[in-house]
Amino acid sequence: MKTPTKAVTAFVVAATGLLLASGSLQARQPFTEAELAKQKAELLKMTEQGYNLWHGSLPTMQANGLACGNCHPDASASNPQTFPKFIPSFNRVVTFREMINWCIENPQGGKPLNVNGPEMTAMEAYAFNLHRGIPIEPGLATRQTPSIVVSHGKGFPSKPSGIGQDTKE
Ligand code: HEC
Numbered sequence: 001m002k003t004p005t006k007a008v009t010a011f012v013v014a015a016t017g018l019l020l021a022s023g024s025l026q027a028r029q030p031f032t033e034a035e036l037a038k039q040k041a042e043l044l045k046m047t048e049q050g051y052n053l054w055h056g057s058l059p060t061m062q063a064n065g066l067a068c069g070n071c072h073p074d075a076s077a078s079n080p081q082t083f084p085k086f087i088p089s090f091n092r093v094v095t096f097r098e099m100i101n102w103c104i105e106n107p108q109g110g111k112p113l114n115v116n117g118p119e120m121t122a123m124e125a126y127a128f129n130l131h132r133g134i135p136i137e138p139g140l141a142t143r144q145t146p147s148i149v150v151s152h153g154k155g156f157p158s159k160p161s162g163i164g165q166d167t168k169e
Pocket residue numbers: 054061066067068069070071072077078079080082087089096099100103104107108123141
């Protein structure tokens with residue numbers, strides 16, 4: 001026979017399960033205009049930080065004066081929509097974030113970013129936002145995306161420029 005304590009425990013467990021189940025069945029209300037505006041503002045802030053990092057705002061990302069924008073102006077040829085994919089030099093499938101760190105460490109001779117840190121999220125936000133609407137083509141390594149026209153900027157000069165220089169108007 002069950003002791004009272006066991007019965008109570010069983011009831012609590014069952015009730016919690018029911019509550020959880022009913023909660024997961026309820027669809028969330030659509031976002032309000034205010035919530036959407038806040039979400040958009042947060043994403044833009046992250047993308048803006050990504051723009052700055054892409055153009056050299058964090059000195060530890062390089063040791064030779066290069067920034068991503070020198071070789072990937074407007075995030076061109078970074079192809080975020082093709083990741084994860086097989087990269088021959090790794091001899092395995094890698095994530096976009098790993099590839100960002102590869103370019104920080106190799107062409108730029110810098111210190112890799114924490115793959116789960118806010119700077120990496122910002123880098124991803126910038127590159128992915130500029131590739132919005134570009135079809136996902138997993139695995140493509142040969143076709144490169146052309147430079148993307150950005151409404152608020154002038155792109156990045158092709159000659160090496162000072163770290164931290166912001167090319168926005
Ligand atoms: C000096 C030029 C140079 C700089 C600076 C540079 N990259 Fe690259 N990047 C390359 C080259 C070359 C490759 C191709 C490497 C390969 O495929 O093995 C590449 C590849 C990539 C790819 C993979 C593209 C694909 O389709 O496979 C990503 C993502 C990328 N770079 C991001 C960055 C980011 C982010 C930065 C700044 C932190 C950066 N790169 C800085 C030259 C550069």
